Amino acid sequence: MKTTKTLAWVVALSAAASGFLSCTQPPAACQVGLAGSGYGFATKFTVTTAPQGCPTGFTPQLGDIIGMEAYHPQGAGPDGSTTYNPDITTMAMQADTLGNEVRVYGSAGADPSSGLGKPDQAYAFGTFVNANPDANNQCPVGPIAPAVQKLQAVAASSLPADSVEYAWSNVSVYVTAADQGTQFAGDLTITDNACVVTYHAVGLWPGVSCTGFNGMPNADLCNPCAEPSLKRPVGSGISPDAQTTCVQLFSETDPYKSTYVYQSCALDSDCAGVSTSFVSACIGAMAASGSTPAVPGSCTFCQDNFDCGPASSCISPPGGSGDQQRGGFCYNRAPYFCVLAGTADPPVLNPSPPTCESSGGGGSSP
DSSP: OHHHHHHHHHHHHHHHHHHHHOOOOOOOOOOOOOGGGTOOEEEEEEEEEEEESOOTTOOOOOEEEEEEEEEOOEEEOTTSOEEEOTTOOEEEEEEHHHHHHHHHHHHTTOOOSBSTTOSBOSSEEEEBSSSSOOTTSEEEBOOOBOEEEEEOOBGGGTBOOEEEEEEEEEEEEEEOSSSEEEEEEEEEEEEETTEEEEEEEEEESSOOBOBOTTSSBOGGGGOSSOBGGGTBOSOOSOOTTBOEEEEEOSOTTOOOGGGTSOOOOSSGGGGTTOOHHHHHHHHHHHHHTTOOOOOTTSSOSSOTTOOOOSGGGOSSOTTSTTOOOOTTOOOOOOSEEEEEOSSOOSOOBOSSOOOOOOOSSOSOOO
16 A cells, blocks of 8 residues: 555656646647548538439438548658648548449449549548647638549449539538547538438547447447447447447448348347347348248348348338438448437537546457
8 A cells, every 4th residue: 555655646746747847739730530540430411401303202311421531742842852741731531322332333334433534533622721720629621622423324233324422511620639530520512413412411530330239229339448248348449538329320221241230149138129120121132032031030130241232132222211322222331320419510528538447458449
């Protein structure tokens, strides 16, 4: 006990002494949570302008995963060497739905209008107004060039021609030394052929699924702290500062391969709360594809690698609630994600952020 008290005193004294020697911490640079990490922003949408010119039965999107990257433009140094301008930061934004559509069309043989030497890009592109956050820890982005795709029809795959534009405006990223570009807000107008909808978007990085193995939302999966007793050896990777909730962004019946699709369960209790619509749709889709339907009420349906294909074999046909499908394809995404709680723009902060304890290999991820 004496040793503990002495060490505590030494630590306190050292901290006090360092206060006299410390310098002012430089401000964090304007930046974003990087898609290169394997995670985008889990982004919820709120319709702000009613859909115009949309087909009968059209359902606005609930949200999307928005991938972002930040760059310093390349330049030349005084000696002619290649260098980068740290005072200017550009950023790119790409919606997962648009990226998936480009992939599907490209796999079917369509020549995308984006890419090297092409007139369009699947990502939007802008520049932060300042190198550092303003007094409110916000990094506004200047005018943003839209993401545009003109996709050719592929008759052999029953893919119609599609012209899509994602136009962003009023984008601002919340940046502090503790939360370096993990929250953003902005306005997004999506034009899909003649269908135009404007949303207000609020995003949280990293985009973490809170879809439980029973297919239902589980807000505990948003916990930044490890919970070994619940077989969660690492936390969600979300900042403890963020106040989160678990909401639906994608179709409830859109399978997510082996990380979400139902597998054999050891105990009947593991099936508690299974979505009835998922069970029915999944069993029907397996039967239609020639697979042996599982016994209703068991968790042995939809084994690994039950993939989505054309609309005829999709578990969830286009147009259903929460669907984000174009060209007759679905994109193998979990339905529920951790997002910022409430309706306010960032920062959305937890008034009582948890303190995560180390548990020998625990902590948070990524």
